[in-house]
Amino acid sequence: MSALLAASRASLRASKAPVMALRRSVHIENTVDxxxxxxxxxxxxxxxxxxxxxxxxxxxxxxxxxxxxQLYVPIAHARSK
Incomplete structure (x- = not known):
């Protein structure tokens, strides 16, 4: 039972993680060109x-x-025999 509680506490902490950690690390300036x-x-x-x-x-x-x-190869081999 304690493993189940520990897992639920860990998932609760993960759900309260700051949103900033989910941001992309790429900077792209969306200008006209x-x-x-x-x-x-x-x-x-x-x-x-x-x-x-x-x-x-x-x-x-x-x-x-x-x-x-794939359709041609078997026909070509059948004719050569």
Whole structure:
């Protein structure tokens, strides 16, 4: 029974912990040109667009290519035998 009381006391102390301990330790100034972790201002719109497009094209086409490869390989091996 004393272990149960000790555990409940510890959880009570944890619930009364200061909120400041839960703050993030990263400082980011959210200004007009500084809301992303990379440069995305007026002068870098093309670079950001190319990067995002490449990310989505690669991320969406890779599973499709892998699935088609898995379908193609057994057919190619069956024909060669």
């Amino acid at each position: 500084n809301v992303l972790p990379f440069k995305a201002g007026k002068h870098n719109k093309g670079k950001v667009a190319v990067g995002v497009t490449a990310f989505f094209v690669t991320g969406l086409s890779l599973p499709l290519v892998a699935g088609l490869w």
